[in-house]
Every structure is written in structure tokens, then in C-alpha cells.
Amino acid sequence: MGRLKSVWVYHVDAGSCNGCDIEVLDVLSPYYDIERLGVKVVPTPRHADVLFITGPLTRQTRIALKKAYEAMPPKPRIVVAIGTCASSGGIFYNSYALYNTSPQRGRDRLRSGGPEMIVPIDMYIPGCPPSPEEILYGVAQLLGIKEKKMKGEYWIALPPGEKSGKENEIEFTIPDRPIPVRYWLTLREELRRVVGYYDRDAVLNDFIELVGKAFESDDPRERLHDLVTGYFLKEKDSRVKVAMRFLENEFWRLVDEYREWGEALKRKYPVTAGV
Ligand code: SF4
Numbered sequence: 001m002g003r004l005k006s007v008w009v010y011h012v013d014a015g016s017c018n019g020c021d022i023e024v025l026d027v028l029s030p031y032y033d034i035e036r037l038g039v040k041v042v043p044t045p046r047h048a049d050v051l052f053i054t055g056p057l058t059r060q061t062r063i064a065l066k067k068a069y070e071a072m073p074p075k076p077r078i079v080v081a082i083g084t085c086a087s088s089g090g091i092f093y094n095s096y097a098l099y100n101t102s103p104q105r106g107r108d109r110l111r112s113g114g115p116e117m118i119v120p121i122d123m124y125i126p127g128c129p130p131s132p133e134e135i136l137y138g139v140a141q142l143l144g145i146k147e148k149k150m151k152g153e154y155w156i157a158l159p160p161g162e163k164s165g166k167e168n169e170i171e172f173t174i175p176d177r178p179i180p181v182r183y184w185l186t187l188r189e190e191l192r193r194v195v196g197y198y199d200r201d202a203v204l205n206d207f208i209e210l211v212g213k214a215f216e217s218d219d220p221r222e223r224l225h226d227l228v229t230g231y232f233l234k235e236k237d238s239r240v241k242v243a244m245r246f247l248e249n250e251f252w253r254l255v256d257e258y259r260e261w262g263e264a265l266k267r268k269y270p271v272t273a274g275v
Contacts, residue, residue, distance in 0.1 A: 006038030010048035016055025019129040020083035026132040045071040056085040056113040062099040087124045089113030
């Protein structure tokens, strides 16, 4: 992207809580005065060089966003995602209201939501919401009037003992759980529907402990059922009782459904042995 002298911006709220919109308005105020950088907000995408998007991509706003993007002149057509929601779906990532393009719809799909599903994003300004200074810094970079101070880093999940060796990659070890991380994430996600705001990690950790014990026996299915029943009888909170039985059923459903995937993972990460 060459040096831009000034840009005209069109702003689309793709479903934000309005927190980010208020910060965008702040940078327009005389205090921050983004116009001194040559940035002007225009009322139509047809005149815009840059599209500011705030909020995750909801089902209601996706067509309006796509139309706004397509109405922009073809060059430079720069898109800036402002805020965590516009960058990744943020706190709304698993909301039913978000647009989801994945053909693998259904309960096991960890939903995400971000406008990048339908428009290419050139710059992300994360934050919930990002401060006006952060937005100004991003715009200054866009205009080529500020040197980038940060370098990209990537977090790579590796089995214990393995090193990535690449300069900008940071290794982390997958937590040692007796079930694959994918199952754990799906169960955790599903559990929210059952226990609401109850501490679901506590319930899930108890369940995973039982899974670990069950796989020490020759018939883990039968053993897990007995262990869950034992837990069930001791527990007083009915939400936890329902959640435990629910986890048991969901766990075996995942194991059956992803057997092939589970086998491959088991070879790669021995911590998943037994599934
Ligand atoms: S990033 Fe935060 S402030 Fe911005 S839309 Fe999302 S929840 Fe609201």
C-alpha cells in the first residue's frame, strides 16, 4: 500500500454494542480531530477509500455490509476492522445471531463471527473497545505516517518437547488432558446451554477426571457410566447432575463421530490415548 495523502472513510456498524462506534465518534471530535490527518467521514460508500467496520457480523447486517463494500470504488478499497468483535467476533463469537458461513453447521461447530467471513480485512485494530489513540495509531499506519512498532508473533501448539525454531513463533504445550482439546472445547461450549452461568469449568474438570479413570478399565463406556452415576448420587445440585449425564452422552457421541479424527490426534498427541 503506497503512501496515502488523505482518505475518505465510510463507517459500517455490523452489529456492535455501540462501544466501538462511540470511540470512532471520539476520534472525529475536536479533541482528537482525525481530520488533521486528512481523514474525512463520508455519508456514502461510493466516495469512500476506506471502510471502517465495528462489531461482529450479524445475520441481519451481512447483506448491508457486503453491499457497502461492493459500492466502494475498486481502488484502494481498504477495510479496517475496529474492535475485537470486528476482528474475531469477540464476546459474541458463539451467538446464534452471527452469520456463519461454515457448511459444517451444527452443535459441534465452534462458531466465530467476524466481517472477514464476507469482506477481506486489511487492518485490524483490536480492543474492547479500542481507545481513540489506538484507532488514531492504526489510521496513522494506514496513511504511512507512523512506523510500525510491533512485529507479528504466532502461537504454535506443539507436543511436549518439540520446538518450532522459527523466530516469530512462540511455542506452547497443549494442556495435558485425557481427552482431545477439540472434544474439550466442544463439551465446554455445549455445557453452557445446560448449566448457564454456573462454573462450567469446575463441572467439566470433574467429568474429565472421571474420563481419565474410565479409560484405565477394559470397558471405558461401562466404567464411565458407573462413575457418572456415583457422582450423580453424591451431588446435590440438580444442574450439575443433569450436566454430568449430558457430558457423558455428548462425549461418546463425539468419540463415535470423530473416531478417525481422534485416531490421528492420538498418534500425534499421546496425551489423548484412550479415545
Ligand atoms: S469490541 Fe467491545 S465495545 Fe466493540 S462492539 Fe465488541 S463488545 Fe462492543
